[in-house]
Amino acid sequence: MAIRIGRWDCGACGHVGNLGPDTKCNQCGSPRPSNVVFYLPSDSDEVSDENQIRKAKSGTNWVCAYCQAQNTATDTVCNSCGSPNTPQEEHRKLEEKVYDLSEVPTSSEDIKRNKQTPPPPPPKKSRKWLKILGIIVGVVLFFVFLSTFKSDVDVNVDQKQWSRTIKIEKFDFVTEEDWQVPAEGQLLESFQAVHHHDRVSRGYETKTRTVQVKVGEEKYVSGQKDLGNGYFEDVYSTRPIYEDRTETYEEEVFEDVPVYQTKYRYKIKKWADGCLPAV
Numbered sequence: 467m468a469i470r471i472g473r474w475d476c477g478a479c480g481h482v483g484n485l486g487p488d489t490k491c492n493q494c495g496s497p498r499p500s501n502v503v504f505y506l507p508s509d510s511d512e513v514s515d516e517n518q519i520r521k522a523k524s525g526t527n528w529v530c531a532y533c534q535a536q537n538t539a540t541d542t543v544c545n546s547c548g549s550p551n552t553p554q555e556e557h558r559k560l561e562e563k564v565y566d567l568s569e570v571p572t573s574s575e576d577i578k579r580n581k582q583t584p585p586p587p588p589p590k591k592s593r594k595w596l597k598i599l600g601i602i603v604g605v606v607l608f609f610v611f612l613s614t615f616k617s618d619v620d621v622n623v624d625q626k627q628w629s630r631t632i633k634i635e636k637f638d639f640v641t642e643e644d645w646q647v648p649a650e651g652q653l654l655e656s657f658q659a660v661h662h663h664d665r666v667s668r669g670y671e672t673k674t675r676t677v678q679v680k681v682g683e684e685k686y687v688s689g690q691k692d693l694g695n696g697y698f699e700d701v702y703s704t705r706p707i708y709e710d711r712t713e714t715y716e717e718e719v720f721e722d723v724p725v726y727q728t729k730y731r732y733k734i735k736k737w738a739d740g741c742l743p744a745v
């Protein structure tokens with residue numbers, strides 16, 4: 467759990483990069499604002515000093531309810547006005563914040579940008595749909611209204627015409643092919659033809675493929691926790707480690723083989739359009 471030192475910029479003199487744990491500006495001595503938001507420069511090193519690590523882990527700073535001075539969690543009295551740090555006094559504590567790695571502020575500009583993120587615009591879609599629905603209902607009502615008008619009309623028929631079509635068919639021999647000869651058919655010839663295909667196994671073929679195999683887990687820094695006292699702490703998550711492995715497998719190979727059967731050509735008398743030549 468690596469600890470790093472955060473930074474804050476002075477609003478009074480503009481000094482950039484005061485150390486997080488410092489409660490006064492390094493340049494002008496102005497107190498650290500009570501609503502301070504710390505940032506963590508991307509190149510900040512890990513703290514190795516035991517004393518600093520202990521301070522970082524001691525808890526969030528508290529803001530004196532009387533003089534707004536900021537004190538460390540271990541301070542039993544306000545270092546500015548001397549009021550005691552007891553629960554009855556209702557001193558405000560700075561808050562811890564957890565950031566995803568991509569959201570850690572690295573400068574005051576980042577903090578300003580995060581604050582200015584505009585709220586999502588109110589959805590306008592529903593209103594548009596309401597309008598369309600209103601138009602549809604209006605059109606339907608208009609036609610319902612029109613259909614209520616009725617009037618009788620006298621019509622005279624001057625002429626009437628009709629025609630009909632007669633289909634002429636002829637009962638004669640036609641030539642057909644099939645896998646059997648019907649009872650009234652007269653066989654002309656028989657021959658071998660492809661009736662269907664059979665899927666036949668031709669054995670196995672050895673092939674290779676790449677598969678991902680989970681070989682373990684790793685811890686990685688997934689974010690930063692603002693400890694509320696000028697320090698940040700790495701936030702860890704675990705993720706699986708995969709490795710590519712090549713494996714061999716057997717794949718069955720198939721072939722479509724035609725199956726022949728005897729087919730017959732025959733002539734048969736049938737009703738058909740016009741004159742079909744008989745064989």
Ligand SMILES: [Zn+2]
Pocket residue numbers: 476477478479480481491492493494495496
């Ligand atoms: Zn300053």
Ligand SMILES: [Zn+2]
Pocket residue numbers: 530531532533534535544545546547548549
């Ligand atoms: Zn005080």
